[in-house]
Amino acid sequence: MPPATPGIEATSVPPFKVGDRVRMKTDPPGSFTGELLSLGDGTIGRVRWQNGGSFDIYIAGLALEEPKVDLVNHPSHYTAGGIETIDAIEAMVGQPGWLPRTGYNLGNVLKYLWRHASKGGLESPKKARWYLEREIAAQEKAVKDFLDAAQTVFVLWLFFRVYDLEARLKKTVEALQLLGAAVILGGIKPPEKKP
Secondary structure (H helix, E strand, O other), rough: OOOOOOOOOOOHOOOOOOEEEEOOOOOOOOOEEEEEEOOOOOOOOEEOOOOOEEEEEEEEEEOOOOOOOOOOOOOHHHHHHOOOHHHHHHHHHOOOOOOOHHHHHHHHHHHHHOOOOOOOHHHHHHHHHHHHHHHHHHHHHHHHHHHHHHHHHHHHHHHHHHHHHHHHHHHHHHHHHHHHHHHHHHHOOOOOOOO
């Protein structure tokens, strides 16, 4: 068995597997990393370092490198379930007939519900509820505005319809007056009454 590396306890060896990203325990995370290529007898492994070189090293001197988390492009709280939240939102709001406001509000509802277990805790469902109530209020207002506009259109239609009838009635009265004047002047004889 090779001699122990000073300052490194043999009991602190994590279970490595080929392909793991590793670093020297004595280096800060992310400073000098490599890929574990092979595990010899369980105490020595071969590592290909980021500079391209590879050599054998005591496994006890290695630590697993924490994977780099991309909080902008693929944060873990939006990638649960095998699909990213944004892909689900785009599929949901890409349907015909969706208003931008509706897509924004309901997209946020889905986003906050999706991430609640891994980010935000109880605050996330509360935010989802806030956006859902905002969308419900907006849709209720849209229905009320539509009904108000429909009522206004109906009243205007009714007014013009009545106005049109008044105009026709006026023309009829004028025609009757002309007919009466013609009868009085003797130009037109009224039909005779039969005994």
